[in-house]
Amino acid sequence: MAENQRILVCAGTGCASSGALPIIDILKEEIKRQGLEETVSVVGTGCQGFCEKGPTLVIEPQHILYTRVTKEDVEEIVSQELIKGERVERLLLIDQTTQKPVSLMSDINFFSKQHRIVLHNCGVIDPQKITDYTERDGYKGIQKALKEMSPEEVMEEVKKSGLRGRGGAGFPTGLKWGFCRQTPSDKKYIICNADEGDPGAFMDRSVLEGDPHSVIEGMLIGAYAIGADEGYVYCRAEYPLAIKHLEIAIKQAEEAGYLGDNILGSSFNFRLNVFAGAGAFVCGEETALMASIEGKRGMPRVRPPFPAVSGLWGKPTNINNVETWSNIPHILRNGAEWYTQFGTEKSKGTKIFALTGKVNNTGLVEVPMGTTLREIIFDIGDGIQGGKKFKAVQIGGPSGGCLPEDMLDLAVDYDTLTQAGAMVGSGGLVIMDETTCMVDIARYFLNFSKKESCGKCTPCREGTTRMYEILDRITKGEGKEEDLDTLENLAYTIKETSLCGLGQFAPSPILATLKYFRHEYEAHIHDHKCPAHNCTALLSYTIDTEKCKMCSLCAKNCPANCISGDKKTNTPYVIDEDKCIKCGTCMDKCKFGAISRA
Amino acid sequence: MCTACEELVDPKQIQLEEIINKHKHQNGPLIPVLQGAQEVYGYLPAHVLKHISKALRIPLARIYGVVTFYAQFRLTPVGRNLINICLGTACHVRGGAKIVETLEKELKISDGGTTEDRRFTLEVVACIGACGLAPVISINNEVHGRLVPESIAGILAKYE
Structure with a gap:
């Protein structure tokens, strides 16, 4: 093979814990030993998304995918694939329908059915090299903004793109920026919310690990449009690799003149700090997050005043989540019109979902808004593990809900999901089969919300505990006739009266399971049976x-x-x-x- | 004077001073300083908190409030190896509870506990973001995935 080849080894958290890191070094050595170092290079990339089959590696330019690679396989890959140009069949993915090995990524549903905008660099570039990012049009968005556009024009472009906040609520990003821009102040902040606390979601971590410069560029463009000169990335301390890659990226961006004073010869200044969170789910809420940066207990406060008016240290502040920021460079580079071709009428662009639970292909997938749940779970995800029967999909973490089989053809966007009693949320999709008990799932989420409630407002502090106690009793076979009514009453009261999103959405898992799986609750209470054979006491x-x-x-x-x-x-x-x-x-x-x- | 000198000889104390000096002049220094101090001492002993209080001019009561609010901070020492058992949604539906049970049985401690020989501390956490490999545990930030109860004993043996 005379042609220059690149081997992309996934070094994201998933593959790294399956043993990917030693593979990179051994591969480099083996390539040298067999005299190929002139034509073959090895790159440790961010998450390639296919965690289920990790460690994965991709041979470019052919896009050949090898799965579940171990260090013992390295020699064979080099001598057979790189030298002879023949596939190592036992490391290829087996297509579940044909039962034959497939080698090209374009022939694998998991990849071919995705549309990657935000993840366009993840798993392809070395996240620790700024040149890898710039070679793939990185920092062209901010260059265009600074050289050709006024801040107003940038804001207009983002508004026209129809981008909505990817953190969960789906508020129009351009509109949000506008509020902060309008508030007069000598100092403004922007913040990237990377406090990805939803159990079952890891897209923000993967973007930060695999393509940190895209977040920095998005924030630069936002700061220019809003008129901010300082920013923070608030990242969970549980994500050490994400923090490391981000810090390296910031240093490189400073050296390259993208961060600091007079950026790219303009009068625009911007500094970026990383703040490691200290482990509190409630800090995903804007006002709690800012309290945490200020060094206080991370408790939410009453809004208004909204952060756009009085935020961090009392200054106007704009907060967006990682995935939102990471969309911005693409919108600027390719234009709003290009962006609006993806998605549905009211939800534009793509969304990354973390596909986990009882599904064959767990991993990270990016699809246009409006893709149906069935396509995501059965085409990309390749259906349910062990040939079992699909029961429900949990969307949106502790604030979302579970949807049953007859909702699988729902086109996923902000509005349809909210109507169905779930929410896009951060984008965690946890697939459940017939062995998962829906009462137990509701109990699981309430246990989470109860623990994470900050205790400031009574409905959330007391309410989540009471709801948990009732659910716990039901799963132990001690449920009472009136429990379901009490649960519903409590749920609506807590929803209406809690101070922040944590409390307002904490009852959602109960309401959704009661709506679609009421018979399971009734079986626990009346028949003392758990239909899924999950609740031990029954x-x-x-x-x-x-x-x-x-x-x-x-x-x-x-x-x-x-x-x-x-x-x-x-x-x-x-x-x-x-x-x-x-x-x-x-x-x-x-x-x-x-x-x-x- | 002399006691002050002796204190300064303690290398941990020197590291703590460096951390305090690094963050003292920035806005909102408390959490980064506490994180740094915990990195040095393994936990946050009372005398360290008192020292931070003086150095940053923040009342000890407020510091205590912050320390007890966040899950990351601990007021008691941990064992040599910290086991975080993930019970995020994905791990929960893929049998995380069985892993907790096995670990608790194997080490004879429960969530938050430390073994008598200080070899292990056990903590249940919500999600470490390695959902693709569920169920997972992490020991000293090293992730072990696709676990079954039978794999636990072998993994524990690797940590002294």
Whole structure:
């Protein structure tokens, strides 16, 4: 292979924890050993998105994808793929329909059905090199803004693009910028909200890890339009790699003259700081986030005044989330008109979703707004693990809701999801199958909201705890007739009266599951049964004497010593229900499938 | 005088001074200073908080309020190895609870506890963002994914 090749090894958090980092070094050594260092280069990239099959690597320019690569595979990849130009078949992805290996990314649904705007550089460039970013048109957006456009024109362009906030609420970005721009002040701030606390969402982390310069450029353009000269990126401390890459990127941008005074020879000045959060979900809320930067307890306050009028240290402040900022350079580079071709009438552009749970292809996917849930879960995600049956998809984290199978053809955008009782939120999609109990899921989210409630306002502090207690009781089989009414009453009251988004949306998981899966609640309360066989307290195990071979394996392994029987005297094995702790060990150990759960 | 000199000999104390001096003059120095101090000491001992209070001229009560608000800060020392068990949504639906159970049984401690030999501290966290590999745990920031209860013992053995 005389042609120059690049090997892109995913070094995002997912693949790194599957062992990607040593692969990069070994690959470099092996390439040198086999004398290919002149024509082949190795790049450690940010997240390529296909976490399920990690560590992944891509051979360019052909776009050949190798999955679940280990360091033992490196030599074979070099001698077979790079030297002979032949595929290493056992490391290729197996197409689930044809059961044949596929090598080209364009033949793999997971990639071919996506449309990557924000993730355009993620997994392709070395995030620690500014030149990798500029070679792919990086910083052209800010150059265009500073050289050809007034701040008003930049703002108009963003308004025309129809971009809406990707943090969850979907407020029009251009309009938000306008409020802050209009407030007269000697000092203004802009903030990037990277406090991605929603369990089940990791797109912001991947963008920061894989393409930090796009966030910096987006913020530069925003600062120019709004008239701010200082910015903060508020990033979760749980994301050390994202913070590291961002700090490297900021330093490089300063050296290249994109940050600092008189940027690109203009009179525009801008400084960017990184602030590591200290672990509080509520800090995703704007006013709590600013309190946290100021060094206080991160508690939200009453709005108005809105941050656009009085924000960080009392100055006008504009806050957008990572994905929103990262869209901006593309809008400036290609124009608002180009951007509006993607998406639906009221939700323009693309959205990144973190596809997780009981789905075959977990990972990060970017699709145009308006793509249906079915396409995301079954085409890109390749359906449910283990051939099980789809039950629900949870969208939008603790503030969102669960949607059932008959909603799968819903086109995902801000308005349709809100109408259906869920929300786009940050974009976490957790797929659930028939073994997931919906009451338990509601209980799980309320436990989360209860723990993360900052305690400032009563409806949220007390309400989430009371709702959790009721749900906990129901999953233990101690539910009462009136519980569902009480839950609904509480939910609406808390929704109406809480101070900030955390409390206002905390009841959503309950309301959505009650709307679509009420029968599961009723089965728990009336029949003392968990239809998904998930709630331990409601299970019962029995031994089928027909199938039992009296091998005594169950009795030997039972931690509660509640199984008795004897082969010699032909006494059948039985489980003492009173002593049984319902751990399921007996069922796992039985080789004859004689133990069943109900 | 002499005690002051002795204190300054402590390398941790010197590092703390450096952290304080680095952030003292910026807006909102408290949280970065606390994070730095915790990095140095492993937790936030009372004497360190008192020192920060004096150096930054922030009342100790306010500092205590901040320290107890955020999940990251701890007032008691941790074990040599910190295990974070993820119970985010993805880990929850893929059997994270079983992993918690196994770890608790194996180490004979519960959430927030430290083993008697100080080898491990166990903490349940909401999401470490490695959902693609659920269920996951991280030990000293090293992520272990696609876990089943049987894999726990082998992983623990790697940490002294």
